[in-house]
Amino acid sequence: MFSFEIIASESDARRGRLITPHGIIETPVFMPVGTQGTVKAMIHKLLDDIGVQIMLANTYHLYLRPGIEVIKLAGGLHSFTGWRKPLLTDSGGYQIFSLSRKRTKDNRSGVRVFEEGVEFKDHLSGSMHFFTPEKVIQLQEVFGSDFIMPLDECVEYPTTYAYAESSVQRTLRWLDRSIKHKRREDQALFGIVQGAFFEDLRKVSALSTVERDLFGYAIGGLSVGEPKDLMYSMVEVVCEYLPWQKPRYLMGVGMPEDLVECVARGIDMFDCVAPTRMARTGTLFTSYGKINITGEIYRKDFSPLDENCDCYTCKNFTRAYLRHLYKAEEISAYVLGTIHNLSFYHRLMEEIRKAIELGSFESFRRSWMERYNSKR
Template sequence: MLNFEILASDGKARTGILKGTHGQTETPCFMPVATAGAIKGVRWEEVKSSGYSMVLSNIYHLYLRPGTELIENVGGIHKFVGWDGLILTDSGGFQVFSLGDLMKLTEEGVYFRSHIDGSKHFFSPELVIEYEEKIGVDIGMVLDECTPYPATREYAKHSLERTYRWAKRSIEARTSDKTAIFGIVQGGTFDDLRILSAKLTSDLPFDGVAIGGLSVGEPKEDMYRITSLIAPLLPYEKPRYLMGVGKPEDIIVAVEHGVDMFDCVMPTRNARNGTLFTWNGKLNIKSAKYKSDERPVDENCDCYTCRNFSRAYLRHLFASKEINALILNSIHNLHFYAQLMEKTREAIKNKQFKEFKKEFFSKYKTDEESFYYLT
C-alpha cells in the first residue's frame, strides 16, 4: 500500500515522504535505473551509501529475461535482486513501441518480437498489472501508448484515448494493494489534449500520476511548457512523476512546477561514456586537459571517487579501458544526483527554493540557452 505525505512546500515545489511496501523515500526523488534488476557499474551498497532508497526497473526486460515466473518463484523481485528498498517498474510501453516493425499495436494490446531472440510475445494492460503484482514491485506503471515526437494532432488524440481506455482496464485488473499503480498522461505537444488526458487520468483511482511522452525528442521549450501546464493540474495529494527526465537542469525546473519523482539512465550511461556531473556543469574526463590534473572531479563533492582519486587518474583509467573507470565514474554521478535532490529538498523545507535555483544556474553550465531556466 502506498502512502504519500507532503511535509513542506515553497510555491508549487513540494517535499514529502513516499511510503511503500518495502520502505520509504523522501521526495522530490530521483530513481536510478536498474533496467534488468541491476544498476550498471555499481553494487547496491554504493547505491544505498549515496542516499537512494528507491530504484526503477522495467517489466518488459524482466519479463523477457529472466522471466516473471522465475522471479515470483524465488520470492519476488526484491529477494531476487537483493535490494530491500522501493522498486518502481516501467510497463515497458516505451520499449515495445520502439521496436518498430517488430511490434503490432491493437486495441487488445501489443504484439511484439523479443529484441533478444525474435520470439513472439503479447502485452495487454491486464497482463502488465499481473506481472507487476506477481513479482511484487512497490509501484507499477500502466501500459500506455507512448506518443512519439513528432506526432499529428489526430494521432496524439487517438493515442491518449487508447491510453485512457487501457488505464481503466488496468484499474479493473488489480488484485493486490501491495503494488501501487500509477496512471500516465499523454497528448503529445498539444496543450488541450494534455489537459484532457490529465483530467481523465486524475479522475481514475490511481495511487499516483505520471507525465509521459516527454523527453522523446521534442524541443526543450515544449517539455517545459507542458510540464508547467500539467503538473499543477494533477491531484495535489498524490505523487507526480515526470518519466524519463534526468538532466539536472530539467529536474530543477520540473520541481519548481510541483513534480515529485524522476528517473533517467543519464547518471550511469554518461559515466560509462566518460561524462561526469559537477556543480559547475558536465566534465568530459576523456579530455587531454585533465592528463595531469590532480584535483578531484568536483571539489565540492564528498563521494568515494572524489575523496580518493584525481581527474588525472580517472582519465588514465578511462583511456586504459579499465573497468574501474566506469565504476568510479558511476559512483560519482549517482552521488551527485543524490546530493542534487537532497539540496533541493532542503531548499523547499527552508522556503529558499527560488534562491537555490538561482544559485544553481549561476554556476551550472548547460548546453542550452539560460533563459529556459531563469524565467
C-alpha cells in the same frame, strides 16, 4: 500501506514524504534505473552508501530475461535481486516502441498496436510477443514492486494531432482494464498522462486520468527529442490539473537542470538512464557543468573531479587517474564514474529538499543554474 504527505512547499515546488511497504522515500527523489534488476556498474551496497532510496526496474527486460517463471520462483523482485528498499517497475511500453523499431532493417515498425494490446518483436531474438494491459499488471504483481505502471502507448515526436488524440483515448481504456485487473493491495498503481505536445490533449488526458482516483500520477511521452522549453511547458500544463495531495512522477527525465526546473513546476519523482549511461562513456557531472573526463586536458590534472563533492570517487581519486582508467578501459572507471554521477544526483535532490523546507528554493534554483552553466 501507502501514503504521501507534503511537508513543505514554495510556490509549485513540493517537499514530501512517501510511505511504502519497503521504506520511506523523501521527495523530490531521483530513482536510478536498474533495468535488469541492477543498476549498471553498481552493486546494492554502493547504492546504499550513496543513499539511494528507491530503484526502478523494467517489465519488458525482466519479462525477456530471466523470465517471469524465475522471478516467481524466487518470490518476487525484492527476493530475487536482494534489493530491500522500495522498487518501481514501469510497464515496458517505452521499450516496446523504441527497441522493437530498432529490430527492423526496412524502416517498418516492429510494433503493431491493437485495441487488445501491443504485438512486438523483442530486441534480443526478434521473436514475437503480445502485451495486454492485463498481462502487464499480472507481470508486475509477480514482481511485487511497490509502484507499478499500466501499459500505455508511447507516441513519437513529432506526431499528428489525430494520432495523439486516439492514443490518449486508448491509453485511458487500457488504464481502466489495468485497474480492473489489479489484485494486490500492497502495490500502488499510477496513472499515466499522455497527449504528446498538444495542450488540450494533455488537459483531457490529465483530467480523465485523475477521475480514476489513483494513488499517484505519472507524466509520460516527454524527453523524446523535443526542445526543453516545450517539455517544461507540457509539465506545467499537466501539473495544473493534477491533485496537489497526490505524488507526481515525470517518466524518463532527466538531466540535472531538468530536475531543478521540473521540481519548480511541481514534480516529485524522476527517473532517467542519463547519470549511469553517461558515466560509462566518461561524461561526468560537476558543480560547474558536465565534462568528458577522457579529454587530453585532464591528462595531468591532479585535482579532484569536483571539489564540492564528498563521494568516494572525489575524495580518493584525481581527474588524471580517472582519465587513465577510462582510456585503459578498466572496469573500475565505469564503477567510479557511476558512483560519482549518482552521488551528484543524490546530493542535488538533498539540496532541493532542504531549500524547499527553508523557503529558499527559488534563490537556490537561480544560483545553482548560474553556477552549473558557468563551465568554469
